[in-house]
Amino acid sequence: MSNLTNLQVGDSLEEITLSPVSRMDLIKYSGASGDFNPIHTIDEEAEKAGLPGVIAHGMWTMGNLSKVFTSYYEEGFIENFQVRFSGKVFLNDVLTLRATLQEKNNETFSFKVNVSSQSEKVVMKGKVVFVTN
């Protein structure tokens, strides 16, 4: 297992590419999170809102992004997790989750994080501060 303390500035954590976004993914997230806004699950409602089809919950994508750090919870935890939603995610999009170490200061590791789709369009970007104290 990789160790956070061995990381150098500029190094990336192992990136994760998700299976194409499915309607079932979004139905499950609606149920698990309690966010039943129908633009995430029902085509007609998405169209009424002026969208070409259902879009993923931004929080589903953010929840997925946090997975990049899961294998490091034995070393510490996420103190700050900040993202900006910069693009819509549609069914069948293939998302890749990335984190790159930007700064390292004793027990604090700051990462640039982002999620991009198959066309390399960035749909979410932000910052994670992971602390090992």
Added chain:
Amino acid sequence: MMYKHMIGKQSNKVKNTVEKGMVKRFVESIGDPHPIYTNEEVGKKSRYGKNIAPPTYPRVFDYGVIEGLILPEKGLIHGEQNYHYERPLFIGEEISCYSEVKNYVEKSGTNGRMGFLEIVNYGEDQEGNMIFSEKMVTIITETVRKAMCYE
């Protein structure tokens, strides 16, 4: 300035339990079924001595109602989300949650005047220590605001 007068308003605290079954369902829904969340043995042996919840889990909590805050049912755009933790959430613990209108500004853009509503959710342990905060920036377009006024 539609929500300006709401700045500083808070909801009443609501006690929530970090329920194992809910966490299990949540981590499955984001494809993150790591044993640190739900396997008791793994939790006990971990640096926390118990199972934890993932960072975006507070989405599940009930934060009560901010009296007088009426949001459009449709057309809200989620702009930003920002979590801050003092420590991870533990499975089984009780967290008192509440919500506050932190800020509201309007800015002129290509689609008219956009409203930016900043709401912060807080979670405290039963001794009153802050465990996490969750800041959400919601964008409310002029079209959505106007539709709301005429409904």
